[in-house]
Amino acid sequence: MKTKLYLIIVLLIIPIISMANIPIDSTKTNGKKLFTVVLDAGHGGKDPGKYVANTKESDIALKVVKLLGKQLESHRDIKIIYTRTKDVFVGLDQRAAIANKAKADLFVSVHCNAAAATSAKGNETFVLGLHNNAANLEVVKRENSVILLEENYEEKYAGFNPNDPSSFATNLMIQEEYLDNSIELAANVQTKFDKDLKRKNRGVKQAGLAVLRLSYMPSVLIETGFLTNKEERTFLRSKSGQKKVANSIYNAVLDYQKNRDVNLFEVEEIDTSNVVLEPVANNTIYKVQISASGNKVETKSYNFKQLPEISREKEGGIYRYFTGNFSSLKPASELRALAVSKGYTSAFIVVYENGIRRRL
Ligand SMILES: [Zn+2]
Incomplete structure (x- = not known):
């Protein structure tokens, strides 16, 4: 009787196990590897990010990320993973862990900027910087400070001082590998913003941002505009503004992906025509x-x-x-x-x- 019961249980379990092995995205693949993009809406929950005139950075980031995700999801060869889809708190280490676990091809973090001077404006995209840079320290402090809200942050981020990016002990050698690709994506984003938004282009910058340090793939952090600037705040609050921002990032990601596809078949060539090869x-x-x-x-x-x-x-x-x-x-x-x-x-x-x- 007992043996029969076991047999029934086993027979019931087998189909469940084999079903679990079917990838959820099997309909999307077409035999081609999915290009996986992790979309990270900055802040959330107990951490609203910058909060100016009833406008929360966490809200705008989430809205932009959702619009962006929807556009990218329409491509069958692109898989989107969100670090959050609701107004909840997610630690910086968790965000990076989600991306690392998914072995993502790209990590895109969306934020809004702030400055003491209300005249400050424009957009900028960060890639990981390996040394301290006084000019970017304000952004670094603000975007890293969320760590202080996390429980046991001293343990989790062993020895990390959010105000001093150089104190972060991670395998920088690994991330160096991804820097060129990160810069390429960041440059794409800034180029699209320049063309579509016609706002001040503050360029591609490097800084010791924790979320970029912890994710082992090409990663960028986009500051979509200044909430402390009235005109940009109004723009970022508006549905049309959010759509424009999302659309620019969308086109930047597609351009980046296109180049990756090409590189699969072509050996990367470097134009060395400018190099004077002296007989040294x-x-x-x-x-x-x-x-x-x-x-x-x-x-x-x-x-x-x-x-x-x-x-x-x-x-x-x-x-x-x-x-x-x-x-x-x-x-x-x-x-x-x-x-x-x-x-x-x-x-x-x-x-x-x-x-x-x-x-x-
Ligand atoms: Zn932020």
Whole structure:
């Protein structure tokens, strides 16, 4: 009798188990790998984010994310995962964990900016920065401060001081790998905003934002506009404004995805036509990358704060700008310091070995 009962239970369980193995999105795949995007509406619940004149950053972020998600979901090869779809609190580590667990191809965090000066305006997109940058510290403090609302944050974020991004102990080597792609997406977003919103383009910036540090994939944090600026607040509160913002991000993500598809079949080529290959020992060239953006700018010194020997390379929809061209590291380090002092605070050295560029 007992054996029979077990058999019945087993027979009942088998179909349930095999059903559980069927991916929910099987209808979407068509045999092609889904491009997974995690959409992260900043803040929520007990953390409204910036709260100005009855306008909560958490509300606007969620509305934009939902509009954006709806548009992206209409593509059968794109899978969307939300870190939240309601007004609830989600810790920064949880948000990143959701994205890491999904092995997402992209992490897109949506926020609104704020400043003491009500005249401050425009939009900017952040990628992870590995060093402190005083100019971005206010954004870093504000967007990281939510950690203080989390229970046991000292344990969870081992030794992290939200006001000091450099105190964050994570595997930065891993994230370095994703930086170029993050910059590409960020540049796409800023280019679309520039074209569609016609607002001040504050550019692509680098900062030690916790949520970007914890997610191991190309990740950006978008500041869609200033809630402290009346005109931008009104725009962001409006349905049409939210739609415009969502649509710009949507187009930026699609452009990014298109480039990924191409790269599956083509070997990535770097245009080295600007590189003067002098007959130096071991064929190594050092340059300093000063910026990367969607905009094509003439490689004239006066366009780059009088820095010398400007060169440009196009890759994956963005332009990278370099200064200098040396066969040894020392003058490149000195030029990097000069570039930083002139305001290119995230400038870094790249090295070309036999025409192949890598970040130093
Ligand atoms: Zn925020």
